Amino acid sequence: MSAGDEPRTRGPLYPLRRRELTAIDGALALLAVLLVVQIWLLTAALEAFLGGHRGVALPAAVVSGLLFAACCGLFLFIRGLDRASQRARAAR
Amino acid sequence: MSDEPKIERAEREREPLWREEVSIFAADERYVGRRQFAKFLVLASLGMFVGNLWLLAKSRFRKPAARLPAVPVARLAELPVGGVKLFNYPGPEDHCLLVRYAEDSWAAYSQKCTHLSCAVFYRAESRQLVCPCHHGYFAVEDGRVLQGPPPRPLPRVRLERRGDLLVAVGWEPQGDEASPA
Numbered sequence: 001m002s003a004g005d006e007p008r009t010r011g012p013l014y015p016l017r018r019r020e021l022t023a024i025d026g027a028l029a030l031l032a033v034l035l036v037v038q039i040w041l042l043t044a045a046l047e048a049f050l051g052g053h054r055g056v057a058l059p060a061a062v063v064s065g066l067l068f069a070a071c072c073g074l075f076l077f078i079r080g081l082d083r084a085s086q087r088a089r090a091a092r
Numbered sequence: 093m094s095d096e097p098k099i100e101r102a103e104r105e106r107e108p109l110w111r112e113e114v115s116i117f118a119a120d121e122r123y124v125g126r127r128q129f130a131k132f133l134v135l136a137s138l139g140m141f142v143g144n145l146w147l148l149a150k151s152r153f154r155k156p157a158a159r160l161p162a163v164p165v166a167r168l169a170e171l172p173v174g175g176v177k178l179f180n181y182p183g184p185e186d187h188c189l190l191v192r193y194a195e196d197s198w199a200a201y202s203q204k205c206t207h208l209s210c211a212v213f214y215r216a217e218s219r220q221l222v223c224p225c226h227h228g229y230f231a232v233e234d235g236r237v238l239q240g241p242p243p244r245p246l247p248r249v250r251l252e253r254r255g256d257l258l259v260a261v262g263w264e265p266q267g268d269e270a271s272p273a
Contacts, residue, residue: 031137034137041140042143045144047244049147052266053267057148057152058148058151060147061145064144064145065141068140071137074130075131078127
């Protein structure tokens with residue numbers, strides 16, 4: 001197999017949809033990581049709450065809210081990419 | 093290579109959006125697309141946030157603890173040094189143990205391990221409360237975790253000495269409540 005036969009993964013000839021899918025996959029992976037952090041945060045906050053450390057609840061809720069906002073932002077990014085892709089396909 | 097797959101793909105790309113979203117094939121219903129997966133992740137994230145808000149509400153708007161009854165537990169004369177007495181406090185299903193670990197020192201704890209609620213027992217030779225399920229060890233003096241998986245100290249019963257009688261009168265506060273304001 002020559003170098004010219006290899007599938008292109010960079011540059012202007014790389015199909016638009018493929019690049020979008022790569023971006024969406026990356027965003028999904030980041031979403032999953034943020035969710036895992038949120039699960040850990042809830043577990044730790046619950047553990048502290050049951051241990052009588054009630055002061056932890058407020059910072060944990062604030063950080064969890066920020067993580068949720070980041071998840072929403074990533075979701076909007078994915079939806080925007082998807083819609084842009086659909087518009088581009090419809091225009092072709 | 094024939095042009096047939098390219099033609100098929102072009103045909104498919106010309107399909108309206110609803111045909112992509114709603115498939116007539118039963119097998120496609122089990123297929124989870126990226127969009128659905130992203131929605132699921134965001135909803136799960138919302139669930140975690142709501143859980144944290146619930147904890148915050150519980151810690152801010154908690155009711156004052158109800159006054160627990162005073163229950164006689166044991167007479168000092170009947171409890172030798174190193175001796176243990178099992179009792180139930182405050183309800184009949186709440187198992188506790190009273191330990192006299194020195195001549196003038198005693199303590200009572202909930203018998204439920206804070207890891208997975210196995211019953212702890214007193215080991216006199218090492219002066220430790222031991223959970224046999226996952227080898228959790230607690231100090232008999234204050235119930236703190238010495239070793240093993242338990243995440244919190246054992247809940248301690250507040251005792252009052254009335255003459256020769258030890259009386260359980262409630263629970264000792266833990267965490268932030270235990271520290272002076």
